[in-house]
Amino acid sequence: MKLTKEQIKDIKEQQSQRNLTKRVTAPELEKVLYEAIPALDHGFIRVIDYMGDDSSIVQSARVSYGKGTKKVSTDSGLIKYLMRHWHSTPFEMCEIKYHVKLPIFIARQWIRHRTANVNEYSARYSILDKEFYLPDPQNLAAQSIANRQGRGDVLEGKQAIEVLQLLKNDAERTYDNYETMLNQRFDGSTIDENKKGLARELARMNLTLNTYTQWYWKTDLLNLMNFLRLRADHHAQFEIRIYADIMLDTLKRWVPITYDAFMDYRVGGTEVSAKGKIIIQKIIER
Numbered sequence: 001m002k003l004t005k006e007q008i009k010d011i012k013e014q015q016s017q018r019n020l021t022k023r024v025t026a027p028e029l030e031k032v033l034y035e036a037i038p039a040l041d042h043g044f045i046r047v048i049d050y051m052g053d054d055s056s057i058v059q060s061a062r063v064s065y066g067k068g069t070k071k072v073s074t075d076s077g078l079i080k081y082l083m084r085h086w087h088s089t090p091f092e093m094c095e096i097k098y099h100v101k102l103p104i105f106i107a108r109q110w111i112r113h114r115t116a117n118v119n120e121y122s123a124r125y126s127i128l129d130k131e132f133y134l135p136d137p138q139n140l141a142a143q144s145i146a147n148r149q150g151r152g153d154v155l156e157g158k159q160a161i162e163v164l165q166l167l168k169n170d171a172e173r174t175y176d177n178y179e180t181m182l183n184q185r186f187d188g189s190t191i192d193e194n195k196k197g198l199a200r201e202l203a204r205m206n207l208t209l210n211t212y213t214q215w216y217w218k219t220d221l222l223n224l225m226n227f228l229r230l231r232a233d234h235h236a237q238f239e240i241r242i243y244a245d246i247m248l249d250t251l252k253r254w255v256p257i258t259y260d261a262f263m264d265y266r267v268g269g270t271e272v273s274a275k276g277k278i279i280i281q282k283i284i285e286r
Contacts, residue, residue: 043103092221095218096218100215101214103239110240116223133212137155171211232245232267
């Protein structure tokens, strides 16, 4: 990941702020607030803002359920109770906003989670950076025979070199053509003063899907956990899992009690069908 001087300056200015607030804060998350955490070769994730912490969930739950929650003596116990019994509303009281830089093909997979507020970098308004995602050789794999949406054995030797070269050449060639159609370089300089540039909203269609885009992605805690439950799973595509793993760390920094319950009941737990439950009961009775 390579940040421009302007981006580095902007991050340092954001991190140097000293603001007093009466709102709850998460000290461990504050340590990485605004920091660009590297993902893949040119991507990153930054936590831009957040609202609430573990205590906000407890506060909301006690307002919602009144006396029913007084049987749970601690905040940790209450959060575990809520997670175990699939209560959702209290977790919606916390929100977080990320700034994410990611390849377009991952963005299109990510946006399938239609439970967030998203504002993406506009290629109608601005020129996309000349940056493309190229997998590490160990992540170049053949199509799985058993799984239509998964990977099989890693490609090796000449074939791996050929694939990487094709990806690189195609991305660079289409970007060069993108600049030619725009009649403008990615740094803003004009190529030919005697020509008009094609509209950005049209020229962008020529770019490959490994071109990087950026967006702000804001969601509540409940839907963040729903996202991470799927995208941090070992069955998820490697590239999106890299981002999910980073977000899991921010979740732990933000709401550590909820993180522990989430890892226990959602990530590490399992669901049993009605028939499976009957079989387990019979085994126990033996």
